[in-house]
Amino acid sequence: MFQIHGVLDLIFWILAIIAFGMSIWALVHALRTPARAFAVAGKQTKKLWTIILGFATLFSFASAVGYFGIGLGQLNIFAIAAVIAAGIYLADVKPAVSQTGKGGNSGPYGPW
Template sequence: MIPVYGVLGLIFTALAIGVFALAVWALVHAVKTPARAFAVTGKQTKNLWMIILGLATLFGFSAAVGFIDPLSIFTIASVIAAGIYLADVRPAVKGIGKGGNQGPYGPW
């Protein structure tokens, strides 16, 4: 059991769980995205993003269960990696490889 010392401990635990959830969200999206989408948009390869986001998820989980400090450099790097993926890479690769007749305003 993780000792929680007051309100500050609860806040750090909630932040660590949030880091883990953010990293899992980014990793799941990267798994579902086809590898061709990364090459077409000029982003790093899918394998590299899988390694980065896998490590981010591992460090986020470690912070959530109390193995490492929620304010460690690894936890902060996990937030940065998942944030870059979700803010930059995800919008670029989102529509690639879905197929179908898509116009600028939806299917036609």
């Protein structure tokens, strides 16, 4: 017999895995970016972003493994906040800090 709860659990588990990957991607980028780039871009400090993204990674991991019987085990406010924090970093902060230091030798038609 087809069970709707099994399909929904699978969908939420896949979404939790995607959220965990997104949090890891944001955390790794924040760790590899120099602290000066955050100040030049006018964003919060590197230390604050690594703390926020560290907690986001922790909560999204707990949400992802919760479907195996350990961890939080359900979609909750912490998992949603983790996705929001990683999304803000990837959509707003990452492009701003990535532009830092790319000035260099560029002419009117590109770098030379």
